[in-house]
Amino acid sequence: MSKVLVISGSPSPTSKTEFVGEHVARRLAEHAWHTGHLRVRELPARALLDADVTDPDISRAVDLVAQAEGIVLATPTYKASFSGLLKVFLDLLPQYGFTHKVVLPLATGGSGAHVLVLDYALRPVAHSLGARHVVQGHFLLDRDLTAEGGRVRLRPESTESLDEVVEQFRRALAAAH
Template identity: 35%
Template sequence: MSEIITISGSTAKLSGSEQVLKYFGTLLNDKQLSVTHISVKDIPYQDLFEMNVNNPKIKQIIALIQNARGVLIGSPVYKGAYSGVLKALIDLLPQDALKHKPILPIMTGGSPSHLLALEYTLKPLLATLKGHNLKGLYLLDEYIDKQKKMPIINEETLQRAKKQLDYFSELVKLT
């Protein structure tokens, strides 16, 4: 069983939000936490579109999420909200799939004006699944280098992110 699940809601081949999630996964591994990465790109789109919960891959993903001790979930901002394909995945989850789990929501975007997408779209969605939302992170695209193993290139942003990740890992260890 993975203690931590990271969920990427990006469909881009090289995604800033997905690179950040993978980097955070390595930092959590360094804290002796096991991490499994899930991407919406790994799910057969036809089954996702048709909400085929009998697909073995979808069943496995649902089980991983339900059995996790904590979840990091990330998405780029599209039209002022999280990606539609991420919402399609979340719609497959049982109503209490995130119950009592610490959740670290992460969004990336090209403008500071999209900051509120985290507060007004992603966090309320995760709350409907009874997750314990942490403050969350909004990262500007200009502070992410998708080509690097450590993709957050702005030092202040990196320290803020690590602080949130430390708090998240402490909560996971308490559950």
């Protein structure tokens, strides 16, 4: 079974961004893709900041990336860029850690003014890590996601547009496989 790894760069334990990553993972699992979800905030902070790849948790995380055929980068948008937490993790990966991988960049944020985070921040980083193919990313506004009673939901029209991007990603994975 082929593997896709969702990497969430949100520092929040009640993250809407993580919910989006889980939604993508469920959609891919419907098409026989084995999916995992790496929540960078759960890695040991000191080892992460020190880029200590000898730390067992960091080493396992790097191995998960190496074993994946597809990577979903899911991040909240802060100050017109992706999260520093995600950046710290991506910085400790080998120089060509995404070689032969298909990457789907996803971002969430409060304003459409930040949509360029996909093309001016996430896409260049994915390419610098050697990604085979970076598919069209997707940006979700906070208003596209509602949180009620500890549950996050996507608005129906937002679900449809996200699922279209996931389908493009799935096709790119199949073609690369």
